[in-house]
Amino acid sequence: MPAWKFFILTFGCKVNQYESQSLREAWQRLGGSECAIPAEADVLCVNSCAVTAKGERDARNAVFRLRRQAPDATLILTGCAARLFADYRPRPGAKWAAPDLLIPQEEKSRLLAGPWAMAEPDCAQADAPHTPLPAAQTAGATNTAFPPFRIASFKRARPVLKIQDGCGHRCTYCIVPLTRGKPRSRPAGEILAEARRLLEAGHAEIMLSGINLRQYGRDDPACGDFWDLLRSLDKALAPEFAGRARFRISSLEPSQLDARGIETLTACRMLCPHLHISLQHASPAVLRRMGRGHYSILMLEKAVASLAAHWPVMGLGADILTGFPGESDADLRLLLELIERLPLSYAHVFPYSRRPGTAACNFAGQVPHPLKLERAARVREAIERRRRAFWAAQLTLPRMLVVPDSIRRAAVEAGSGQTHALCKGINEYYVPCFFRPPNGSASALLPVRPTALTGKGLLTEPLP
Template sequence: MSTWKFHLLTFGCKVNQYESQSLREAWQRKGGEECDDPSVADVVCVNSCAITAKGERDARAALLRLRRTAPQARLVLTGCAAQLPGVLAPVRRRNAQQPRPTVDYIIPQADKARLLDALMPFPAEGGQQVPHAAANAAQTFPPFAIDGFRRARPVLKVQDGCEHRCTYCIVPLTRGRSRSRDPQAVLAEARRLLRAGHAEIMVSGINLRQYGRDKPEYGDFWSLLVWLDRELAPEFAGKARLRISSLEPGQLDARGVDSLLSCRLVCPHLHISLQHASPHMLRRMGRGHYRAETLQDAVRALAAQWPIMGLGADIILGFPGETEADVDCLLDFVAATSFSYAHVFPYSVRPGTAAAAFAGHIAPQEKQERARRVREAVARQQAVFRQAQLALPAMLLAADVSEGQGTRKTAGIRGVNEFYVPCRLLTPVPAMPLSGLVPVRPTGLDAAGLLVEPAGTL
C-alpha cells in the first residue's frame, strides 16, 4: 500500500476532536501518514465548527491560508460549518472583498463518517463534491471509534445530535437528531483507552440529557454512567478516572446526584450548560425546562462526598431582549455560586435559528460589556477557589503530554487535577510517565493555575 500524507485541522467541541481522532486512525490504517506541515500533505482536512460566527470565520480563514500554503493538496472541508453556505461566501472586510475559499471537497457533518472509508481519499478528478447522506444516516449513531488519542486525556463519544432546538443554537441543523451509542461499544472503547495507559477519559456528547431517547433499551445517561463505572472500577479505581463533559442543571435532580455519588471513577467536577440564570432569558432561549437554582441545590447535596468540587459553566450574554435586570440576576447567581471557571460568550447570531428573527437585538459593544462584567465576577470566584486549593495536601495530576512522549525529562509539564484546575509541574522528573495519575502537591499559583511538585513515589 502506497503511503500518502495528510494534515488534519480541528475546530470546536470535544466531539469534533474525537471524530478527528477517528479519521486519523482510519487513514493511518489505509496507508496515510499524518504530517504537521500542511505544505507537504497530499490531503488537508478542516474539521470545522459553526456554534458561533467566529467558528465560521476561523474555518474560512483556515481554508484561505491552507490553500495558499498547500496549493497542491486536495483540500477538504467537513464538520458543522460545511453544512452552511456562509463559510464559502465572499465577505467584505474593511472596504475590500476577501476572496472566496476554494475547496476540492465539501463533506457535510451528516456525511463525515464517509471519510472513514476513504482509501487514499479523494481522487484528483473530484472537484467540489457535496455527497448526500444515506437515508438512514441521520437515524443511527455514526460509526466513529478510537483506539488512542493524541493527548493523554481522550474523549469518549457516547451521543450525537440534539432535538431540543434552543432558539439560539444551530447544532440541530448541523448534527441532526439525537442518536445514542450502544453501551457495550462505549464500555469496550473505554477499556481500550484505559488499558492503553490513558489516565482520564472525558465522557462526551452533543446533549447527554437526550442519551437513550432514541434507544430506550440503552437506559438514560445516568444509567449508562453508573453501569460504566461499575464495570470499570474493579480494574481501574485509583489508577484512572472519568470526567463528564457537560450537563444541564435539570439533570442534577436527586437521581442525578445519587448517581454521581455512587461512582468511584467520576471526578469531583461538573461543567454545566447553564447559559443564563434569569428565568425570563432561559424561556426566551428555549431553556425554560430548568431553573438555575437547581444547580445550587445539587452542589449542596454533593458536598457530603464532594466537599471540594470544580464547577464550570457556559454562559451567554446579550441575548435578544436581555435587560439590565436579567444581567443583575445572573451576576447575583454567580456571586452566590462557587464557580471555579466559566466560558462566557457574547450572543452570536446564527442564521436559521429562531433567535435570529427575534426583536430586541443588542449592540455588539453592549454585549461585550455585559460579558466583561460577568467574566470579572467569575474571575473573583475562580481566584478564591484556586487559593483554597493551596491548602490541599495532595492531588492527582493527569499530565497533558502528547502521544509518543513516553517520558519527559524537562520541567513545565502541564495537566489538570481532579477538580479541573490547570497545573504545571515545575520540578524536573527523571522519568515522567505519559500515563497514570501522578500524585502532586500544590506549591503556588501563577496566572494559568497551580504550580505543583511531585508528592510520594511516581
C-alpha cells in the first residue's frame, strides 16, 4: 500500500478521545502517517459527539469545513452523531456537505482495519467520490462484546483508559443509549495490562473512563463492579508505581458513593483526591422527571462529608443541567443552595437541549430558550465563586504534585502584571498549575509549591 496521510478531528467525551487514539495507532501500523493540516490528508475522520444539539451541529459544520479544505480526501464521519446525520435534512438552499463514509458508533471499531475497510469496492472507485454512502448496517448494535479498541500510548500527557461502554439507564434527556447501545464491560485483565503499558511508557496519570462507570460489570458478573476493579488495579500496581504515578476517575454517579465506595476511594494509594460527579440537578422533582430518582442530594452530601474526613483537600466537580422541562424558579433555588453547600471546585453547566428520540423531548413545560440561558448563567456565576475560593485556598498548601501537560509553554500573567512563558500541568486536585521548567530532567510527578494565583490557575515553583 502506498504511503498515505490522515487527519482525525475528535469531539466530545474522554471515551471518544480514547477511541481516536486507538484508530490513530491502528492506522499508523497500516502505514498511515498523521498530519496536522487537513489539506494535506488523504483521509479525514470526524469522530463526533451527539450529547447536545450543539455537538451534532459541530459535527455537520466540521464535515462542511473539512470538505472545503481537502476536497479530494476521503471524508469519514463516525461516532455518536453519525446515525443522526443520516436523518438530517438541511434547509433549502443551505450550504452543507456529506461524508464519503458514514460509520455509526456501533460500527466504529471496524475502522481499526483501515479507513477504507467499510467502503464497497465499486464505491471506492466511483467517478463521483463524494456521493455519500449509506450508513453501515446496524448488525453491531446487538453485539454484546466489548469494542476491540486498544492503545499503547496517548497524544496527551494524561491518557484516558476506557473500561466500559454503553448505558442502559435511559435518563429521559439523554440520547447516549440510542447511540452507544447497552452497557458492556472490559475484562479486568485487559484493563490492568493496558494500565501497566501506559505506566511503563512513562505516563504519570491515567484517567479511568467509561460511558457509565456505575454499570461496569452488570453485563458480566465475572468483572465484578467498578469498586472491585479499582481495588484490583491499586493492589496490582501500587507496589511499583505509587508515588510515581496516579489514577483519576472520569465521572461517578452519586449513588456509587455508598459506604463501600467511600472505603475503596480512601483506601486506594494511587488515586487522586478528586471526583467528578454526574449531579445534573438538586431538585427531587426535576431529578425524577430526568429519570434520576436513584439517588438523593442528602445521600451525596453525606458521602462528600465522609470523604472530606479522609481527604482534607479534595477537588470536586459536577455536571449540571439547567432549564429541564418543568423546572421552576423554586427548583433553581434548590440547585443554587446546594452549590453553596457543596465544596465544589468547578462544574460543567449545560442548558437543556431537546434531543429527538428521548422522552423529555415531548415533555410539557419546555423552558423558553432565553430563560434556559439565563438560568445557566446564574449557575455558572455561582460555580465561578466556588472555583475562585478553591483556587485561593490552594495557596496555603505547602506542596502538590503536578503532571506536566506537555513541554509546550503558556503565557501567564502574574500578579505583578508581568507575563511569563511557563510550562502547564494539572495537580492532584485538578487545578491548572504553571511553572518554570526545572533544571535537568524532572520526574513525571513534579513536586511544586504554589506561589501566586492568576486567572488561569496557580503559579508554582518546583521543589527539590
